[in-house]
């Protein structure tokens with residue numbers, strides 16, 4: 001899906017938390033949405049998903065192959081008919097603590113709702129199994145959702161988004177709770193999907209390793225955008241995150257690897273006074 005953000009801004013609680021974002025994530029590729037806590041990543045993902053309507057600017061997507069669409073020019077995402085939007089865009093939000101009495105298979109099948117016929121049938125029921133396999137969650141299919149661990153739930157959330165078979169995949173911290181092997185396989189899988197994907201990530205090394213493009217937010221504004229190799233430089237990371245780091249080159253992939261330095265420590269505590277009661281020191 002073609003996605004363009006022009007001057008997108010919105011307020012929450014009377015404050016501009018997304019403030020004039022211009023961006024064009026490359027179609028069919030994985031874009032990392034980076035930035036410190038509170039930078040506006042989740043809010044921007046909700047704007048791109050059409051769940052929030054921007055107060056200024058626009059989130060534009062191509063009109064799609066919908067035969068009912070008269071125009072071929074890009075359209076504001078929130079103007080897409082609800083069902084078309086649900087088929088074309090999937091948003092994986094940060095983990096919810098829901099305790100719904102559903103099986104894992106049923107939770108993933110929720111992603112198929114936009115495709116169901118008037119009689120409630122899914123024209124491609126195998127999509128659920130495929131999505132569970134891709135998210136490495138097939139072995140959980142018959143488990144009760146409420147009995148899963150944090151990492152297992154995250155895999156099932158990912159499977160639900162994949163079952164939607166969207167043209168635009170929006171992932172809010174998709175690697176949360178996942179072990180390192182599952183983090184790597186998930187991002188490799190998403191990168192190779194060929195679907196336009198925007199993923200909010202806190203792990204800068206994962207972003208550096210897997211993203212084709214990164215958008216770095218700071219205080220609701222776009223601090224930098226481009227290929228990780230061009231963007232994830234020590235000066236930018238110091239400015240945005242306040243960290244001291246070196247950026248090395250991965251010996252096998254040529255991708256950036258960020259090596260963080262310890263923050264400057266407080267003055268060393270004064271040494272304890274020597275014992276005065278004759279006890280051995």
Ligand SMILES: Nc1ncnc2c1ncn2[C@@H]1O[C@H](COP(=O)(O)OP(=O)(O)OP(=O)(O)O)[C@@H](O)[C@H]1O
Pocket residue numbers: 012013017035036037038039040041042043044
């Ligand atoms: N409903 C709300 N009302 C008021 N302020 C809000 C609301 N939701 C979010 N905010 C504020 O908007 C700012 C951006 O929040 P957002 O969740 O988009 O940041 P984020 O980059 O996703 O953060 P994190 O990395 O911590 O998840 C924060 O300062 C947050 O406190």
